[in-house]
Amino acid sequence: MELTYLQGYDDETLDGVRRLVERGGLAPYLAAKYPGCHPHTTNTLLRGYVEELRRRHLKTAPAVARVEYDERLVAGEAALGLHTFESRVHGGRLRASSGIRIAGVFRRAPLEFLRMIVVHELAHLREREHTKAFWRLCVAMEADYHQLEFDVRLWLTARELGEFQS
Ligand SMILES: [Zn+2]
Numbered sequence: 001m002e003l004t005y006l007q008g009y010d011d012e013t014l015d016g017v018r019r020l021v022e023r024g025g026l027a028p029y030l031a032a033k034y035p036g037c038h039p040h041t042t043n044t045l046l047r048g049y050v051e052e053l054r055r056r057h058l059k060t061a062p063a064v065a066r067v068e069y070d071e072r073l074v075a076g077e078a079a080l081g082l083h084t085f086e087s088r089v090h091g092g093r094l095r096a097s098s099g100i101r102i103a104g105v106f107r108r109a110p111l112e113f114l115r116m117i118v119v120h121e122l123a124h125l126r127e128r129e130h131t132k133a134f135w136r137l138c139v140a141m142e143a144d145y146h147q148l149e150f151d152v153r154l155w156l157t158a159r160e161l162g163e164f165q166s
Pocket residue numbers: 120124130
């Protein structure tokens with residue numbers, strides 16, 4: 001069984017996931033741990049949520065100019081969301097503006113998963129690359145960051161395997 005969303009995790013972990021899938025336990029595990037769905041289903045609501053987290057955790061960073069779900073953005077091994085930086089000449093000065101796009105699959109997802117994705121993209125406002133400082137920032141904003149990222153990847157795996165009805 002190919003676990004495309006879980007590349008980079010060690011063999012022991014992957015074997016554990018395969019055993020869980022084989023005995024039909026993956027979807028029940030996720031449903032029990034993460035019941036329900038977040039309410040931020042429109043771009044406007046998503047923008048409000050991102051701004052709330054930014055104000056709470058990254059007060060000194062400028063507000064994100066554009067925030068939206070992108071149905072064309074397929075959640076993959078590398079990209080669960082996307083941050084963009086744009087430089088524009090504005091009033092004779094070079095101005096940078098940032099944007100966050102979230103893969104459409106997270107429009108209907110547990111709140112914890114959306115938060116993990118948003119935290120990741122917000123951390124890119126400070127650190128463009130996945131450096132140690134970047135991961136420290138993610139954990140500072142969300143203490144369970146690494147567990148949540150793993151569970152997001154389990155959730156994407158379960159969806160790919162058709163374990164959920166939706
Ligand atoms: Zn990233």
